[in-house]
Amino acid sequence: MSSDFSLFERHVDALYRSALRLTRKPEDAEDLVQETYLRAYRYRNRFKPGTNEKAWLFTIMTNVFRNRLRQRPAPEDPIDAPGTDFSIYDQLRREGMPVHLMSPEEIIVDRGFGDEVKHALEELPIPMRMVVVLVDVEDFSYKEVASILGIKIGTVMSRLHRGRQALQKKLWEYSGRPKARPVAVGAH
């Protein structure tokens, strides 16, 4: 039995953009995607038709990626330790910004939070980054992410929670850097 490989081809953009967030370098991302497809091709008969081929490809890719990391170990992050709560919204409210009068888009544009999302994401510890990418960018369910990464659903949820907070904290820090900033809206 052989699967129709075109089923797998269509996920190349998704794999590439996620590979780019994980490796941070276009040439490494391309290499990671190639190895993922070589394995997918080699093991294509192990794929069960009718199951989620995107999740299958991401399982292969995250495994390849983690094996590569193991060869070049990075300092271990205390990723599953509870962190301090942080949200941009609460922070702005505390600063006295009239956030309740603003749309989320206005808040984001006003402080330029959108400009450095990729950069902020790429600075998160890898286990958190993987979960945020899989849930928020690739739209996998918690259950699918648990299966892709071989972790518990509770771990998916805590990494997601902490990853999103860490992301907002990075964006907050970047937005405080000196740069031309529009006048706050809502002051009229």
Add this chain to the structure above:
Amino acid sequence: MGDHCEQTMRNLSGYIDRELSDADVRQVKAHLDDCPPCDKVFEFQAEMKRLVRKECCTDDAPARLREWVRQLATEKPKPAG
């Protein structure tokens, strides 16, 4: 912040990610309709999720990678440069 607010905030990620049971969805929805402060937090966090997706979806695979994948199924796989 009342009990309902706290419970809603605890369920907010699950609500945004469409991971809650129908009963919990109804509960969160009912509270958000009633409580503008919680609703604003919800709107902001939902927008942050959209933002992450939007910002990260701009990187498409390079054409040569796409072509390499396309040929993988039809030719003998070979290392590509």
